Amino acid sequence: xxxxxxxxxxxxxxxxxxxxxxxxxxxxxxxxxxxxxxxxxxxxxxxxxxxxxxxxxxxxxxxxxxxxxxxxxxxxxxxxxxxxxxxxxxxxxxxxxxxxxxxxxxxxxxxxxxxxxxxxxxxxxxxxxxxxxxxxxxxxxxxxxxxxxxxxxxxxxxxxxxxxxxxxxxxxxxxxxxxxxxxxxxxxxxxxxxxxxxxxxxxxxxxxxxxxxxxxxxxxxxxxxxxxxxxxxxxxxxxxxxxxxxxxxxxxxxxxxxxxxxxxxxxxxxxxxxxxxxxxxxxxxxxxxxxxxxxxxxxxxxxxxxxxxxxxxx
Amino acid sequence: xxxxxxxxxxxxxxxxxxxxxxxxxxxxxxxxxxxxxxxxxxxxxxxxxxxxxxxxxxxxxxxxxxxxxxxxxxxxxxxxxxxxxxxxxxxxxxxxxxxxxxxxxxxxxxxxxxxxxxxxxxxxxxxxxxxxxxxxxxxxxxxxxxxxxxxxxxxxxxxxxxxxxxxxxxxxxxxxxxxxxxxxxxxxxxxxxxxxxxxxxxxxxxxxxxxxxxxxxxxxxxxxxxxxxxxxxxxxxxxxxxxxxxxxxxxxxxxxxxxxxxxxxxxxxxxxxxxxxxxxxxxxxxxxxxxxxxxxxxxxxxxxxxxxxxxxxxxxxxxxxxxxxxxxxxxxxxxxxxxxxxxxxxxxxxxxxxxxxxxxxxxxxxxxxxxxxxxxxxxxxxxxxxxxxxxxxxxxxxxxxxxxxxxxxxxxxxxxxxxxxxxxxxxxxxxxxxxxxxxxxxxxxxxxxxxxxxxxxxxxxxxxxxxxxxxxxxxxxxxxxxxxxxxxxxxxxxxxxxxx
Numbered sequence: 001x002x003x004x005x006x007x008x009x010x011x012x013x014x015x016x017x018x019x020x021x022x023x024x025x026x027x028x029x030x031x032x033x034x035x036x037x038x039x040x041x042x043x044x045x046x047x048x049x050x051x052x053x054x055x056x057x058x059x060x061x062x063x064x065x066x067x068x069x070x071x072x073x074x075x076x077x078x079x080x081x082x083x084x085x086x087x088x089x090x091x092x093x094x095x096x097x098x099x100x101x102x103x104x105x106x107x108x109x110x111x112x113x114x115x116x117x118x119x120x121x122x123x124x125x126x127x128x129x130x131x132x133x134x135x136x137x138x139x140x141x142x143x144x145x146x147x148x149x150x151x152x153x154x155x156x157x158x159x160x161x162x163x164x165x166x167x168x169x170x171x172x173x174x175x176x177x178x179x180x181x182x183x184x185x186x187x188x189x190x191x192x193x194x195x196x197x198x199x200x201x202x203x204x205x206x207x208x209x210x211x212x213x214x215x216x217x218x219x220x221x222x223x224x225x226x227x228x229x230x231x232x233x234x235x236x237x238x239x240x241x242x243x244x245x246x247x248x249x250x251x252x253x254x255x256x257x258x259x260x261x262x263x264x265x266x267x268x269x270x271x272x273x274x275x276x277x278x279x280x281x282x283x284x285x286x287x288x289x290x291x292x293x294x295x296x297x298x299x300x301x302x303x304x305x306x307x308x309x310x311x312x313x314x
Numbered sequence: 315x316x317x318x319x320x321x322x323x324x325x326x327x328x329x330x331x332x333x334x335x336x337x338x339x340x341x342x343x344x345x346x347x348x349x350x351x352x353x354x355x356x357x358x359x360x361x362x363x364x365x366x367x368x369x370x371x372x373x374x375x376x377x378x379x380x381x382x383x384x385x386x387x388x389x390x391x392x393x394x395x396x397x398x399x400x401x402x403x404x405x406x407x408x409x410x411x412x413x414x415x416x417x418x419x420x421x422x423x424x425x426x427x428x429x430x431x432x433x434x435x436x437x438x439x440x441x442x443x444x445x446x447x448x449x450x451x452x453x454x455x456x457x458x459x460x461x462x463x464x465x466x467x468x469x470x471x472x473x474x475x476x477x478x479x480x481x482x483x484x485x486x487x488x489x490x491x492x493x494x495x496x497x498x499x500x501x502x503x504x505x506x507x508x509x510x511x512x513x514x515x516x517x518x519x520x521x522x523x524x525x526x527x528x529x530x531x532x533x534x535x536x537x538x539x540x541x542x543x544x545x546x547x548x549x550x551x552x553x554x555x556x557x558x559x560x561x562x563x564x565x566x567x568x569x570x571x572x573x574x575x576x577x578x579x580x581x582x583x584x585x586x587x588x589x590x591x592x593x594x595x596x597x598x599x600x601x602x603x604x605x606x607x608x609x610x611x612x613x614x615x616x617x618x619x620x621x622x623x624x625x626x627x628x629x630x631x632x633x634x635x636x637x638x639x640x641x642x643x644x645x646x647x648x649x650x651x652x653x654x655x656x657x658x659x660x661x662x663x664x665x666x667x668x669x670x671x672x673x674x675x676x677x678x679x680x681x682x683x684x685x686x687x688x689x690x691x692x693x694x695x696x697x698x699x700x701x702x703x704x705x706x707x708x709x710x711x712x713x714x715x716x717x718x719x720x721x722x723x724x725x726x727x728x729x730x731x732x733x734x735x736x737x738x739x740x741x742x743x744x745x746x747x748x749x750x751x752x753x754x755x756x757x758x759x760x761x762x763x764x765x766x767x768x769x770x771x772x773x774x775x776x777x778x779x780x781x782x783x784x785x786x787x788x789x790x791x792x793x794x795x796x797x798x799x800x801x802x803x804x805x806x807x808x809x810x811x812x813x814x
Contacts, residue, residue, distance in 0.1 A: 168677060179658040188642075
């Protein structure tokens with residue numbers, strides 16, 4: 001998939017004017033930074049065989065809460081902490097319900113997705129909260145050596161969580177749980193503890209991403225991030241992370257996120273109408289997944305073609 | 315002689331790393347019952363799966379009713395009049411008997427179910443088999459024997475002329491077996507061709523008209539006349555060598571008690587269990603499926619926390635509440651169902667070997683040690699794999715099992731609990747696993763081995779503990795090993811009547 005991204009990138013640089021410009025590159029990376037950050041931990045959820053639908057609502061809720069707390073206390077640090085904490089709490093709650101009460105992750109996080117969205121609207125009373133504090137905006141809008149801070153954070157996250165998944169016991173055990181939960185239990189892995197850790201981590205990171213987003217927009221918006229969770233999962237799957245668990249690597253996520261960002265950016269630059277952008281995005285996701293399946297298992301394509309051609313013998 | 319109904323012509327099936335079938339040719343006549351025997355891993359189930367359309371042969375052809383069939387799915391097999399009745403039945407538990415019978419071709423009128431017709435047809439069909447089953451009953455509520463009848467009726471409802479059975483009697487009582495045999499003889503009289511796969515020799519002689527022996531994926535011999543063959547001849551063809559040799563038992567010194575279990579109770583046991591196993595000893599646990607053997611091991615290991623009881627490990631009282639604690643104290647479990655509980659299928663051989671024994675280098679995994687450890691295990695246990703990076707699911711069953719054994723031995727092991735360690739693996743790999751067990755026992759490790767294979771239990775163990783209905787029913791020392799005695803201890807009391 002990385003190769004696909006590189007090809008796509010080269011194609012865009014030659015065919016689209018202004019694609020390679022510094023301003024556009026900054027815009028492209030900034031646009032994917034939120035999705036990319038949350039995708040890092042979504043990778044762990046997917047690798048362990050679950051997924052988390054509540055991240056979009058957490059994004060909104062933590063943004064709102066951090067804006068509110070910053071406005072009332074005047075302290076940016078406390079505000080940011082509040083945002084991260086609410087995310088962590090939601091994640092912890094998800095993890096406990098999934099691990100101890102054995103409720104399916106889809107149902108659990110579908111429920112918390114709505115609960116947390118409701119909380120965000122309640123906290124903000126349905127309105128966006130403006131933060132007139134320049135220090136609050138530094139996290140999202142500042143830059144170091146010309147690179148926007150959210151992009152730097154994204155890079156650090158890619159590296160950190162990439163190492164965590166591929167090179168540590170935590171990561172290997174996560175993959176083992178996704179590959180065979182029962183075997184993992186019998187091999188002495190504390191499956192429940194891992195599930196709780198993975199979901200808490202996801203919550204904390206989604207909360208952090210919410211703070212960054214609020215800081216970038218200078219407001220805490222309770223309506224932000226609707227269907228964000230699906231974009232994050234799309235990016236992971238686009239890169240080649242398996243939905244059934246047990247298979248995954250950060251390089252997949254990086255390529256998925258970058259492909260998604262590039263396509264979107266290219267569509268904006270070439271003025272593809274918004275309505276068509278949805279169609280294109282869906283099409284690309286489906287194509288990528290099909291392509292990946294047939295690349296891994298070339299026989300599958302033949303079988304599909306065969307079954308179209310011929311009815312079973314009578 | 316009737317004309318052949320099924321004909322296998324030079325069928326070969328290759329999986330990555332294994333040739334499951336090699337040039338198998340034989341045929342089964344209409345109106346006859348053919349036994350198919352062979353050791354585990356001989357290729358019987360692969361052959362049935364090819365017949366059912368679940369697998370396609372790599373080479374060769376199948377002819378059914380005189381015509382070449384080239385189906386690539388189970389629908390094609392059904393359309394060709396083939397039905398395979400597996401050990402695990404393929405019924406939808408929450409649908410009614412009648413719905414299961416006609417699943418895929420329910421009687422309907424423009425999509426609206428004709429229930430009266432459905433139940434009437436189902437009743438007729440079941441009556442033909444002489445079965446008194448309510449067609450409206452949920453399949454979930456039926457006993458296993460009746461579910462099997464439903465499966466047979468389903469095959470008939472689809473007009474099957476070729477019916478294959480895969481060890482159908484493994485969970486039936488004596489009386490139920492007799493009834494099943496009656497039905498199978500009835501199928502024969504109707505001119506159907508029956509292929510009957512079993513491990514039980516006496517069933518072959520009671521039921522079959524002829525018998526085919528497979529070994530290591532090859533067709534060894536077909537005996538057309540059962541009068542020409544004896545049990546000894548069959549076993550000899552199946553094994554291809556003297557059975558004594560594969561066990562290759564030698565006596566060992568029995569050390570002090572390694573694991574003493576006192577009054578352990580919990581899920582799956584009807585009475586608290588008390589037993590001990592010594593250093594250097596191989597203790598066998600024999601019993602029928604469902605006797606509570608697996609459950610007992612899981613209670614000791616902490617995979618299922620026990621309700622009460624104590625475990626004394628080398629003089630220390632401990633009770634394990636999680637496998638992690640057991641592993642830390644040197645008690646290892648090699649689970650029964652390799653696929654579901656043992657391997658991490660989409661991970662590499664190296665990863666599978668190192669999963670419970672990790673060395674860290676600060677934050678990161680110590681990759682070099684893991685590489686070294688995996689290489690050592692692969693060499694030690696003669697694990698045949700193209701590389702350490704190979705996904706474990708591409709290995710043969712025997713090699714997967716050796717990987718799982720190797721996984722535990724990277725640590726300081728004191729007691730190994732093996733649950734059916736040789737199930738579904740070929741005879742060569744079995745004998746390798748036995749020799750690994752002997753070696754470990756010689757090093758002073760205590761081994762507990764659950765086995766359903768009586769010759770194996772008698773051939774490998776120093777002492778045999780027999781379980782029945784969730785409790786320990788008796789012990790046999792090696793000197794007094796006797797298959798009849800062991801079987802009597804294992805069989806539920808009411809099951810003795812009517813066993814052929």
